[in-house]
Amino acid sequence: MSVETTSLESLGRELGDAIAESPEYEQFEEARQAVENDDEAQAQIEEFEQLRQEFMMARQTGQASQEDVKEVQRAQEKLHRLPVMSEFLEAKSELQGRLEAINRAVSEPLAVDFGGEAGGCCQD
Template sequence: MSIDTDAGQFETDVEALGRQLGEAIEDLPEYRALQDAKAAVEESENAQERIEEFEQLRQEFQLARQTGDASQEDLRELQQAQQELHNIPVMSEYLEAQNRLDARLEAINEAISEPLDIDFGEEAGGCCND
């Protein structure tokens, strides 16, 4: 690829490479496995019920924490619900697939970051670290 000295053309080339990278990531086996696992979770009535139960408990716990009424027992109950959710086979497979994709994306981030001498993923996230 030759990069035109015109700054506008350079930005277009870099953006095109970014799109190509996104498309290549979509083709990764880890990405496809995560999409398949996500679909399985969405299709599982048991998983969906447990997710709703967990989210309800989490919201109740957060509200109790904000008002100073959260107890250790509330926290244990929330953690137990999360563990039960994670123990559902489709959910466990989803979490494993997510971990594998995260590891692959971290390797890609390191490859991009190395010549830049910055953490590309952190910088691309657009969030401030104060």
């Protein structure tokens, strides 16, 4: 491995460490843990996922109705109204915004979308 490659990988690790230490990431992790540790949130997540799975199966077989869509939407809205989930979604949004800004900063001198290109293959 060349010195330049090792240096670039080292810079990448430093960037990853800096992101992990950012207030946005720390808030996201705290909010994620709070959701994982909240019994009511976990029960509503499970309920929502079950409804969503049932809807997806019904849609694949052509049996999904508009009422099924509304039922899934109501379950999602109920879940998102939980304070712990609302805080998680806000923290997630803040982290995504920060990561998008970092992606733009890295992508600018490359003339490519670094985040999109780094994670993908064969994009047209």
